[in-house]
Amino acid sequence: MRNRLLGAFAGIVSAFAASVAAAAPIEIQFWHPTLGPIDDALKQQIDSFNNGQTAYKVVASGRGTYDETFNAAIAGFRANKSPHLLVVIGQGTQSMLLSGAVYPVQDLLAAEGYKIDWDNYIQPVLNYYRTKDMKLLSLPFSVSTPILWYNKDGFAKAGLTRPPVTWDEMGEYLTKLRAAGFECGYTSGWQQWVHVDNYSTIHDLPIATLHNGLDGLSAVFTYNKTAVVKNIARIQSWVADGRYTYSGRQGSSATPAFASGRCAMMTHSSAVFSSLQASAKFAFEAAPLPYEVGTTPHNSLIGGGALWVLKGHKPEEYKGVAAFLAHLASPEQQAKWHKDTGYMPITKAAYEKVKAEGYYDKYPQQEVAITQVQRGTPTLNTMTVRLGNANQYVAALEEEMEAVWANKKTAQQAMDDAVRRGNEILRRFERQRGN
């Protein structure tokens, strides 16, 4: 009896000792939107981190769309069950910044002893997620910028040998492409991002006061007083004569309109590269977004998800979070992510690496976004858009743009209405934050 007890005791002790030796890795919860085909690439990133060391284990959890992921995180925060890492769409930056739930990425990496030379990063990509004193809040993750995609076979048919450079030239090209048999000359995904936000940044025009909201919550929209109105009016005339075809809100409807060969040109996120590759049955190329004759183009505005670190976790867990972020930012991981997904690399080292491999000789489309965000010198107009309640003001602006395409309003009326509605939404955002 006594021997048996002793044996059992010894067993327990040795089991305990073994478990201490192979301590279970510290788990790091990582909530992200499910991005479809890109989920595979994400899984590979995480596996390579988890297999490369034994102290930490990143547990990824797909939570649906960006909006659903954000809602899940809010519920988690309110119930004190936040993940360590959360992917939030760039437009949610202001909400995150004021949430009281955030541990800025730059602070975390500095506290954990990572000496990072932020100058080695592609600046316009970081700028979007920085405060006005240039502190990085979140690590850019699924980042892209809109570029011009065109049907190369269609261009050849219309006798065009290079992409259009200015918007005026774009108009002439569209007339020729229509004559060559394209029922739809040009369509756009994320039309508000392209026709208002990026049109403004490329021409160094303010979208809202206080440097697009960077300096404070009391910013008001001003794009109804800039050349944006002229741009909207021009597209209105293109809708009327058939050169522009509206394919719907967001991005999902423009891609098939272009990939099916119906539209000769499309402005859309640079990240649609992989889906175009899978579905387009013609040669397609990419070019930077056009600009106005007589202007020097500035950088375009990026968009997409960033990785946020949330407050309220244990110090040893933050060590793991920092290690994981450093892993993601390594040139190898960045280069692979860029090639696998079509999202932009965030470091110059990753870009140089991919370039040295000769990848862009084979896929020049993938380089366009990177050169486009580095055109000109960034200004406080082109750095970011830091405004709250983006889902609501974007929806209002989309509605007003539809009213223009349907010829129910002039460009000026619609932009005035969009600005009035947008400002009401910004004032509510201010009140929601207790101001």
Place this chain on the structure above:
Amino acid sequence: MIKRVNFQRHKPLAFLLLAPQMLVLAVFVFWPAAQALYQAFTVTDPFGQHSTFVWFDNFRDILTSPEYFNSIYRTAIFSTGTTVSAVLAGLAFAVLVDRVVRGKSVYRLMIIWPYAVAPVLAGVLWLFLFHPIYGAIALMLKQGFGIPWNPLLDGSDAMLLVIVAAAWKQVSYNFVFFLAALQAIPRSLIEAAAIDGAGPIRRFVSIVFPLISPTTFFLLVINVVYAFFDTFGIIHALTQGGPGGATDIMVYKVYADGFLGLDLGLSAAQSVILMILVIGLTAIQFRFLERRVKYAQ
């Protein structure tokens, strides 16, 4: 006669038997509803860091916005269109299937099928068929019949599309109830009318329709509630309230401002207005329509 159970002498037992159901309702219906009512009077950030009691400010913001009155108008068109077409189509299919001799179960199955499709999925399905650039049916309409179909820019086309899509989901439900009601009608009544020389239309108007009036009334109430509350998924997938607010119905605004915009106070205030409206509408239906309903033979 309808069988009745009398609890007059055992009141505690009656309450005891009701308790579980009341508890479930309290937790999942009354408590959230009370919270929504409270939220309608606050302005709060999504993370719950700040919350200010603002009395009727949210209601003022909504009721002074021209877009909200547009939304009420669109809701009236949408709900009427959806309810009427879903109930009529359900009735028509039920009457036809009731008369079918061979393959009844096949028809029945095919008509019930759409009910199993998730609203968002249904929306995506309809979008892919009717998208003006690459939708198969849209291209047929344009090239085959010369109809300039464009729900992305034409508000009437968009409204038609969301009504048909929302009704299509609900036809199955209505069909099942109508078919059951039709089959409960004693054959002898219809045969007697036929012997007296009444044709099929006369028989339907004078005998069948009055006998299924309780079902019709029930479905009318259910379908109105469906159109008012349960259709934001279809709108989100198909039009997102566009073009230019043409299909921006009230429940979609509640969803968009609350779950996408994360302005909980504004969304709650709208849902309170919507709730009052639907309660009023249902009361009117019971007050004026139910009088014409004959429950017992």
